[in-house]
Amino acid sequence: MAKAAVRAGLVAVGLAWVLVTQVVLAADAKTYVLEGSKAAALESCVEPTDVMRRKHMELIKHQRDATVHGGIRSSKHSLAGCVECHIRTDADQVPTPIHQKDEFCGACHAFAAVNLNCFDCHASVPKGPGAELASHAAFQAAGVDRSIQARPDGEDH
Structure with missing residues (x-):
């Protein structure tokens, strides 16, 4: 009987600890959507926030496979x-x-201690005015030599 009471007490304490932890984590939850971005003006992303936080890499991989293997x-x-x-x-x-440590992808990946190497190959800024300069400067700041070179088709890369 005493063992059952102790066990029930431990279970209650454990459940209370889980509840308190979840409340504290929810209160400390950061939004990595930055002011000055298009996303800041939107109510939600292409999927609900909880889905994007947990499954964004799966979504990106699926899109990659559809594009590369299926041409979609x-x-x-x-x-x-x-x-x-x-x-x-x-x-x-x-x-x-976007991959700098104080920007959207960089901040969240730094918090989660996840290596962010997408932008070793993919552009970290959209195409348009200033894109080439910003991307080149980011690589220089990271100590990566990504000198701007002309491709045979006349495009820079």
């Missing part, structure tokens, strides 16, 4: 679409690379 190019879950919506620009309207 939609933008609902594309990495370029994420960058376009979550990027912010500085006072001179130059886009701030």
Whole structure:
């Protein structure tokens, strides 16, 4: 009988601890949507926030497979679409690379201690004015030599 009472007490304490932890985590939950981005003006992303937080990589991988293997190019879950919506620009309207530690992708991945290597290959800013300069500057700041070179088709990369 005493063992059952102790066990019930421990279970109650454990459940209370879980409840308190969840309340504290919910109160401390950060939004990584930054002011000055298109996303800041929207009520939700292409999927509900809890889905995006947990499954964004699965969505991006699925989109990659559909595009690369199936030739299907939609933008609902594309990495370029994420960058376009979550990027912010500085006072001179130059886009701030999304993977820097204080930006949307970079801040969340730094918090979660996850290596963010998407932008080793993919653009960290949308195409347009200032994109090339911002991307080049971000790589220089990271110590990566990504000199701008002309491709045979005349495009820079």
